[in-house]
Amino acid sequence: MRRISDTRLARVARTKAPRDLTAPRDLTAPRDLAQARRRALLRARVAVVALLRRCFGGLEAGRALAGALALGEAAAAELATIPDEADLRRKDEAGLLRDHAGVEEEFAARINGMVRQYRDGREVDPANASPAELLGAFLAGPPPCPPPRAAEG
Numbered sequence: 001m002r003r004i005s006d007t008r009l010a011r012v013a014r015t016k017a018p019r020d021l022t023a024p025r026d027l028t029a030p031r032d033l034a035q036a037r038r039r040a041l042l043r044a045r046v047a048v049v050a051l052l053r054r055c056f057g058g059l060e061a062g063r064a065l066a067g068a069l070a071l072g073e074a075a076a077a078e079l080a081t082i083p084d085e086a087d088l089r090r091k092d093e094a095g096l097l098r099d100h101a102g103v104e105e106e107f108a109a110r111i112n113g114m115v116r117q118y119r120d121g122r123e124v125d126p127a128n129a130s131p132a133e134l135l136g137a138f139l140a141g142p143p144p145c146p147p148p149r150a151a152e153g
Contacts, residue, residue, distance in 0.1 A: 033095060036095050036099075037096065039082060039092055040092055040096055042075040042078055042082075045071055048068070048072065048131050049075070049131070052068055052069065052134050056134070063126065063127045063128070064125065064126055064133075065129075068134055072131075111132065111139065114135075114137070117136070
């Protein structure tokens with residue numbers, strides 16, 4: 001038995017080519033794609049929260065909005081630790097286009113569905129809405145934002 005195992009190991013050692021560490025890395029490697037996906041997720045969270053701040057920023061935040069803002073702030077902090085320059089963003093976009101073609105259209109369809117629901121009278125649940133639901137309400141236009149509370153005195 002030992003001889004069979006030794007032969008297999010020798011065969012693997014002969015066929016495995018050494019990796020050139022100086023060559024540029026291809027973004028199709030699973031680890032590189034995972035990192036690109038993570039950076040894309042962080043960028044998306046930061047962008048969504050920026051939109052939400054424009055709509056809901058001056059109002060008292062409900063639990064859902066506070067959670068979304070905290071998620072966006074954590075994403076911004078993590079993204080700040082990465083040298084996220086235009087070249088890296090272009091490289092990520094190019095790699096992710098091949099990764100999951102059509103994801104943008106699916107996301108747009110879901111958000112558009114939420115926008116229609118809010119335009120048809122659905123109200124924002126300030127305690128339980130997801131960041132996507134808050135974004136859908138924001139994009140639906142007035143009146144997704146609750147009116148400011150009157151000062152109690």
